[in-house]
Amino acid sequence: MGKRVLVVDDDPDIVAFVVTVLEENGFTSIIAKNGEMGMAKTVEENPDLIILDILMPKQSGIKMYRELRSDEFLKKIPVIILSGIAKRTFLRSQEALTAFGNEIVPEPEAYMEKPVEPEELAEMIKKFIA
Amino acid sequence: MEILLEVVGKNVGTKKLLFVTQFEELWFDALESLMDLREAGFNHVVFIHVVERSKVAMRRGKGYLKDEEVKLKEIANVRFIDWAESLFEQGMEVGAYILVGELVPKVISAAQEEDVDLIVTGYHKKGKIEELYAGSEIIEILRRTSKPVFVHKYMLPSGKVNDKPFEKPLLATDWSPASERAVETLINLKGVIKHIEVIHVASEKSLTGSSAMGVQKIRKETRQRLDETCEIFRAAGIDAEAHLYIGNITEQINRAAQERGASMIVAGTTGKGPWKERWLGSVPQKLAEESEFPTLLVPAEIKTTTT
Numbered sequence: 001m002g003k004r005v006l007v008v009d010d011d012p013d014i015v016a017f018v019v020t021v022l023e024e025n026g027f028t029s030i031i032a033k034n035g036e037m038g039m040a041k042t043v044e045e046n047p048d049l050i051i052l053d054i055l056m057p058k059q060s061g062i063k064m065y066r067e068l069r070s071d072e073f074l075k076k077i078p079v080i081i082l083s084g085i086a087k088r089t090f091l092r093s094q095e096a097l098t099a100f101g102n103e104i105v106p107e108p109e110a111y112m113e114k115p116v117e118p119e120e121l122a123e124m125i126k127k128f129i130a
Numbered sequence: 131m132e133i134l135l136e137v138v139g140k141n142v143g144t145k146k147l148l149f150v151t152q153f154e155e156l157w158f159d160a161l162e163s164l165m166d167l168r169e170a171g172f173n174h175v176v177f178i179h180v181v182e183r184s185k186v187a188m189r190r191g192k193g194y195l196k197d198e199e200v201k202l203k204e205i206a207n208v209r210f211i212d213w214a215e216s217l218f219e220q221g222m223e224v225g226a227y228i229l230v231g232e233l234v235p236k237v238i239s240a241a242q243e244e245d246v247d248l249i250v251t252g253y254h255k256k257g258k259i260e261e262l263y264a265g266s267e268i269i270e271i272l273r274r275t276s277k278p279v280f281v282h283k284y285m286l287p288s289g290k291v292n293d294k295p296f297e298k299p300l301l302a303t304d305w306s307p308a309s310e311r312a313v314e315t316l317i318n319l320k321g322v323i324k325h326i327e328v329i330h331v332a333s334e335k336s337l338t339g340s341s342a343m344g345v346q347k348i349r350k351e352t353r354q355r356l357d358e359t360c361e362i363f364r365a366a367g368i369d370a371e372a373h374l375y376i377g378n379i380t381e382q383i384n385r386a387a388q389e390r391g392a393s394m395i396v397a398g399t400t401g402k403g404p405w406k407e408r409w410l411g412s413v414p415q416k417l418a419e420e421s422e423f424p425t426l427l428v429p430a431e432i433k434t435t436t437t
Contacts, residue, residue, distance in 0.1 A: 034225075054214075054218075055210065055211060055214050055224060055225070055226050056225060056226075057176065057225045057226065057227055057240075057243070057244065058225060058243070058244065059223075059225075060218075060223055060224055060225060062218060062223070063223055084207070084211045085211060085214060085215055085218065086215060089215040089218050089219055090218070092218070092219040093218040093219055093221060096219060096220060096221030097221050099221070100221055
């Protein structure tokens with residue numbers, strides 16, 4: 001079985017696109033449609049990589065990313081953010097949350113703004129779990 | 131009083147606001163006017179836009195308008211991303227739903243799924259006939275949810291904007307369970323509210339046949355009950371003042387809001403039968419649809435939500 005990648009996105013079209021890229025490159029995909037479900041799947045499945053959207057129902061990728069990076073075991077899982085939300089916004093939001101007394105979290109391993117080409121995404125995934 | 135103090139004690143943690151927009155009445159500036167609610171713990175905003183089925187439905191010779199659906203959803207997505215970026219940068223939590231279907235069931239379903247604390251919507255005026263048969267969307271939402279519904283009127287007819295709607299509410303009470311719940315809702319907004327005007331409107335009919343002494347007795351008793359409600363607010367740290375009005379309920383509530391310089395009207399909703407409401411109208415419906423003031427409507431009881 002190939003390495004396992006958790007895809008957290010509420011848009012079925014994006015999920016289908018990412019899953020296709022993963023399968024064509026020999027990876028196994030796990031799917032979650034929001035941050036809340038994403039955290040549960042992370043704990044349950046312990047994936048090798050997480051591809052994470054930001055703007056989702058129930059729990060955003062910003063909150064899920066914070067929870068991941070605040071967990072002793074889960075913080076080692078590499079995260080690729082794949083979102084329509086700009087990287088600048090992501091960083092500013094983390095700064096704002098830190099200013100409110102939350103702990104400082106490191107930047108994600110990669111940040112890709114939608115849309116991306118399949119080759120570009122495949123290349124990025126392989127950087128972390130080749 | 132014990133129950134109310136418990137409610138005050140619950141005024142912690144993150145609360146969720148569901149912002150319903152069809153990109154007609156409510157835009158980002160209207161949402162920004164609600165940012166004071168962060169003082170009351172509202173740090174999570176969920177946007178919802180529903181592409182109405184009729185806009186993409188089957189047309190003769192064209193079939194289902196899939197391209198139109200994609201276009202309308204993407205337009206909403208672009209807007210929500212822009213809005214979300216502004217809120218995320220302030221350290222807020224944001225979510226979004228862009229759905230196709232009928233507005234009211236989708237709103238109810240999202241409110242239930244997200245377990246929101248407040249639903250914010252605008253008022254989209256329908257034609258008389260359409261409203262008679264399809265009903266008011268706001269009243270339909272209120273009938274199906276136990277969550278308070280805030281009908282925001284950001285742009286006043288005068289052209290001015292209401293940029294601090296929660297600052298000085300006017301509570302119209304009849305001491306019904308819904309009114310009592312409205313009191314609890316306002317107490318939970320402590321920190322945002324500076325002053326509350328509490329009023330009761332007695333109908334002229336209720337005074338008919340009473341002697342002068344009888345009328346004064348009613349006035350005294352009502353005034354006493356109003357003062358008791360004010361005391362509950364004061365005990366929670368919110369300044370409050372009581373007033374008694376007599377006449378047509380909706381007209382007098384609007385008049386009081388104007389006289390007292392209120393920023394919005396708050397009322398409980400009792401829930402008449404759907405047909406009675408459509409034909410005769412109700413005070414909450416009239417306030418939501420006819421008053422120039424934003425209106426916070428609070429249902430009486432916890433409902434088992436159906437979509």
